[in-house]
Amino acid sequence: MKLTLKIWRQKNAKSKGNFETYQMDNVSPEMAFLEMLDALNKRLVEEDKDPVAFDHDCREGICGSCGMYINGHPHGPIPAITTCHLSMRFFKEGQTVWIEPWRAKPFPVIKDLIVDRTAFDKIQIAGGFISVNTGAAPEANNILIRKKDSDNAFDSAICIGCGACVAACKNASAMLFVSAKISQFALLPQGKVEAIDRVRAMVAKMDEVGFGNCSNTGACEAECPKQIKLTNISRMNREYFKAY
Ligand code: SF4
Ligand code: FES
Helix, strand or coil: CEEEEEEEECCCCCCEEEEEEEEEEEEEECCEEEHHHHHHHHHHCCCCCCCCCCCCCCCCCCCCCCCCCCCECCCCCCCCHHHHCCEEHHHHCCCCEECCCCCCCCCEECCCCCCCHHHHHHHHHHCCCCCCCCCCCCCCCCCCHHHHHHHHHHHHHCCCCCHHHHHHCCEEEEHHHHHHHHHHHHHCHHHHHHHHHHHHHHHHHHHHCCEEEECCCCCHHCCCCCCCHHHHHHHHHHHHHHHC
């Protein structure tokens, strides 16, 4: 398969950046999208050119580092998967593929397709934890939790912190991410002790680092690779009202 790639190249946060065009021949439909970028980078290195910088780690959909815009969608046009799970069989012979970094003020471009997501880390550090003594694994039945609550908490906890929700939102709102991180504790007894401090601190940090507000367009939920639900935002708002 032949493809035309239009890839955003930018030296650093201060430089302007622009799209560069790359022709790809012999792209196998069996390849993963990131393998296709690996093949391009191999060629660029052999030609003594600067390879395209992109973030990745697990390539298994769990670390959240492989975020990029592909043909106008965070993580590409196929719903509910990360870029590293995107296969080249979803592309057509002769297609042009536009590849860009997340575009949001709190996520400045480091280089090419890599953005700095430490704004998320700062929110997590503000309150995304519970304070317990660690040690041996506790007896599972010491604290009984309703099945429905543990299922809902797990559904929130699968957020991988990729930032696609922010990139998809016209307000660069981080509410889906923050609400998932708050919900995973709010639903469990272990999270209730610090619930007030947690929601106050995380929401304050979210505002401080520059994320926008939610205007209920639902773009975040539609583009989230882990299908985190908007109901998490409602829960976060309820937690916030209770805390004041
Ligand atoms: S809510 Fe979804 S899109 Fe946002 S950081 Fe979590 S997994 Fe990524
Ligand atoms: S590389 Fe880890 S989620 Fe894609």
